[in-house]
Amino acid sequence: MKTLTDQLGTTHTFETSPQRIISLVPSQTELLYDLGQEAKIIGITKFCVHPYHFKSTKKSVGGTKKVHYEKIRLLNPDLIICNKEENTQEIVERLSEICPVWVTNIITVEDNFQMITDFGQLFNCRTEAQKWNDKLAFALSDFKNFIKDxxxxxxxxxxxxxxxxxxxxxxxxxxxxxxxxxxxxxxxxxxxxxxxxxxxxxxxxxxxxxxxxxxxxxxxxxxxxxxxxxxxxxxxxxxxxxxxxxxxxxxxxxxxxxxxxxxxxx
CATH class of the missing domain: 3.40.50.1980 (Nitrogenase molybdenum iron protein domain)
Structure with missing residues (x-):
């Protein structure tokens, strides 16, 4: 049993780590892939263009603003990933009737680090998440040094x-x-x-x-x-x-x- 809170402050309790994920956010689809979660992703949007092969291997369930609820329901997901800016509150509320919906809210680079940490806990890939946060922290520090003058x-x-x-x-x-x-x-x-x-x-x-x-x-x-x-x-x-x-x-x-x-x- 695991209790985690998303970036809108909604608390979710999971008996086991989610195994059937639908991502309605292109950048987060790419992140899930980079965290080694490809096998768990069962549905994506038509705008999820990275990695390219997902176009032929994953089921499209619509866009980010218009989704096919019945397609999503038939895929039997145990978690849907949304974003406050990309997906409307109405979409999130309707999807919540199907299964838990995890909503991210990314304004700052710090929010980005938090999202990656959260995904590490959610999907039992803490080591991969930490590696990505370390790489990003190093690149951020390097860029700040480059841009400072x-x-x-x-x-x-x-x-x-x-x-x-x-x-x-x-x-x-x-x-x-x-x-x-x-x-x-x-x-x-x-x-x-x-x-x-x-x-x-x-x-x-x-x-x-x-x-x-x-x-x-x-x-x-x-x-x-x-x-x-x-x-x-x-x-x-x-x-x-x-x-x-x-x-x-x-x-x-x-x-x-x-x-x-x-x-x-x-």
Missing amino acids: KTVKKVAYFIWKNPYMAAGSDNFINELLKLNHFKNIYDDKGRYPEIELEKMKTEGDPEIVFLSSEPFPFKKEDGYEIGQYTNKAQTILVDGEMFSWYGSRLLKAFDYFKMLRKNLEK
């Missing part, structure tokens, strides 16, 4: 078009921007504000505009359009997974951030 630059990080939306405050993207010594001009506008391009100059006039590859797949021509509303800001297409995927993906992100910063300084 770098200039702080004003940025806008766009995530959507029609309407234009950017990353604001109180989310993982903004935490990683801060870690990179980027000052988010929209960090006082709420979590994901809608943006009027005409007001960009008066609302902070960024030196750099990042256009994310997800959830909206921005293209180069979008950069030309948005750039017109700034005083000669650099517009750069960035890998959205590196800025928004938590879990084990963060290890690759630190190398990506170093490369990004070096390219900016050319």
